[in-house]
Amino acid sequence: QLSESGGNWVQPGGSLRLSCAASGFTLSTFAMSWVRQAPGKGLEWVSTITGSGSGRIANYADSAKGRFSISEDSSKNILFLQMTSLIDADTAIYYCARGAGHGNSKLESWGQGTLVTVSS
């Protein structure tokens, strides 16, 4: 099970950290992704962390590169997405999702999402 939190209203240029609490499995042994959905729009991949142990590798969509950072707290089994320099176009529901293994794969399990609104 996955449960996101941390979504909020923030002004352009601001920062926000999203959390995704995992239960029933060890987060660091699976590929974990963030996918977002702007209001009334389709799904957009944001970031994925793959691999296992200390060799985890993060990838980012061009829209997130340099502004967003994916990380995890293995001791608490929580995935994070640190977002900085937010712009209006980042307004979306952000979902965390678990892959089928530790590499890039289909997204087997999804959280319910958390809403981020960027507006002045």
Next chain:
Amino acid sequence: ETILTQSPGTLSLSPGERATLSCRASQTVGISYLAWYQQKPGQAPRLLVYGASGRASGIPDRFSGSGSGTDFTLTINRLEPEDFAVYYCQQFESSFPTFGQGTKVEI
């Protein structure tokens, strides 16, 4: 970046009919790296089918995926009322997964 183009944008059908949804990739994608998701209003997406014949847990066998190269199809046989939703294809062959823009199946 592999661009996925889904068609049609909207499919209007009746319960009991067959739905055929298309997903075309801008470059070759291995069938093992292609998945389909269903999303209903106000809900998170859920995995439906993947690869040549895989179905996610609990997904009925009226859902099936097929295709190869750059052309892939999701077929829904005998539409049930609960199947009316938006469907997305996704490729995860590269390190930068992408989704199609979605096909809405409406009554």
